Amino acid sequence: MEIASRKAPVTLHDVAREAGVSLATASRALNGSERKVHESYRSRVLDAAARLNYTPNLSAQAVAKGGTNTVALLVADIADPYFSSIAAGVIRASEEAGLVVTMAVTERSTARELELVRALRGQRPRVMILAGSRSSTETDQDALISELQAFEATGGRVVFVSQHELPFETVAIENAEGAKQLARELVALGYRRFAAITGSRTLLTARDRLSGFVEGLAESGIEIPENRIVATEFTRDGGFDGANALLAQGLDDTELIFAVSDVMAVGALSALREAGIVPGEDIAVAGFDDIPTVRDVTPPLSTVNIPLVEVGRRAIALALSTDDTANDTITTTVVLRDSTPSR
Amino acid sequence: MEIASRKAPVTLHDVAREAGVSLATASRALNGSERKVHESYRSRVLDAAARLNYTPNLSAQAVAKGGTNTVALLVADIADPYFSSIAAGVIRASEEAGLVVTMAVTERSTARELELVRALRGQRPRVMILAGSRSSTETDQDALISELQAFEATGGRVVFVSQHELPFETVAIENAEGAKQLARELVALGYRRFAAITGSRTLLTARDRLSGFVEGLAESGIEIPENRIVATEFTRDGGFDGANALLAQGLDDTELIFAVSDVMAVGALSALREAGIVPGEDIAVAGFDDIPTVRDVTPPLSTVNIPLVEVGRRAIALALSTDDTANDTITTTVVLRDSTPSR
DNA sequence: CGCAAGCCGGAGAACGCTTTCCCTGTTACG
């Protein structure tokens, strides 16, 4: 039971008829690169197309050409500024390259991620970009890998964001190095007693950042006491909870809390403030990512900058590049702000 | 010159052969609703599909069925939390309904928006959701409308977010009413002297919020002096600039600054603080939207809550609903926090 | 003037599916 007024979309056939040419000619005039079509014909077709307001059916083109111009983008949570900034870069670069982006969100579930990869594969995208925050100890891991390898075998490109342990191309982020540098600079500012809020230990990104930070401190013979490292959700609320956990066991003489991501740091800031502790004065806080909002919290947060939009762009660039082994790594830079005054 | 190892993807044909059945039967077993296929055949097909790791080619399905399961989502800026929250809702609801989301960003340009709508139309999506912040005085407006109407004529659904002046379905947001209520409650708190930072006057959303606010004040005989209303970019930096503009002409006895969106309010907060003015003490600030970050700025921002994720869900629900005239409106609620202490 | 060599339009196959239609069982009922 269709709605009566529903008209079938204009097809290339209609355009060809209107222009009085063959289907082939119409196709060539509108897209079909290579072969030339005589100017008189060409303009007849173009006019007809415009008159009828023709839009080529992308699905039909895809099936005829045996391939799409689609980028499938998988993120953990699009409302998280980390991912939305990366997505912005991916989308921008894709549009510049004439690619359409289809997007799905895993909601941080690896089961869901696998499911989505499988579904997305049906799209026959040119490129698949995975910017989840993956855990490394999953049983699904192997299934995911083989799914992706099957995809690559049919000519698709897979690019991960910050996932150097998987057998795929990745735009690597200097997580460990950045955190190490941050530790050094904080030590230089005079900090000696640290606590840390991290995500699940299986989260590669969280792990790299924490271990980089720890290493950086170790260079100066500083250690974070085991009980001053709390692991929570890798979210704003996780940061909030983490700070409270730290608070609950007594801050004692802790001078600085390092949260492995800015969203966590921001949550921690709020928790501290609610407890009547003034961040930046009573205790210092540092994060990682340099998401836009950290400039607007109080005090502005010291962090490690990742050019997130650029990360997204690079992912597309990597996917589109022809030479394989060009694994790309993004440089991070420490940004000190008022949340870590020098002591 | 293809890469040598590139294998053609598994097709339904392959599955049928492997299972020793006809194409038709294979198709029916894997998707083809209606007709039953005998259990023995069905499982043969399913096994074969699993063995070959078959994924149906969505493009081919689309062309055969004459329609996709795609939602095209257009936003102004995916890195803006307002839009990314809405997008989260759209994506979530779409996935629940078995729809794939393709996304494009207009970067706040109406020319680009038109271009994208045209391009997206080629996808033959089931639904198109436009969550731009549209201006009303565009020459492109008519072109956009007719493009969208053409899309609807072929059976597509168009849903706008918060755009009640266009001849399309929309999930309406109580912008004016919410702002009016905010004004009332601020007056009740004891505020009398206001300033406002707004976006371009042609931006419907900004206009509605400002005029609602003004009306709300008028109920108590309060006016905002003309020179205390500054119009800037509808972004964080716009808010920052707006506050500085206000500062430049002297705050005098202004008690509260109303910014028509939270991102602007957050920018304003930073500008004030940089100028050595303590928001929440020296001057009050209120925003609109209740994006997640406003809970974490200092002081926490008073604002008008819009359930943004729900807005996205509703957009999909509206698009999928069969009865046309169900224009949906989202209720907003005032949330008072520390940025507007009672006087 | 004859013929090879472009150029370029058109017919039609192909892409990977769905779906209609046909046709062969099988069941049920008088």
Add this chain to the structure above:
DNA sequence: CGTAACAGGGAAAGCGTTCTCCGGCTTGCG
């Protein structure tokens, strides 16, 4: 036991494109 009804598999016709041929026309050259 005859036949009508139905179940369900398979062949083949699409769906809207692209692309490979084919062939007619023009050109150019000996």
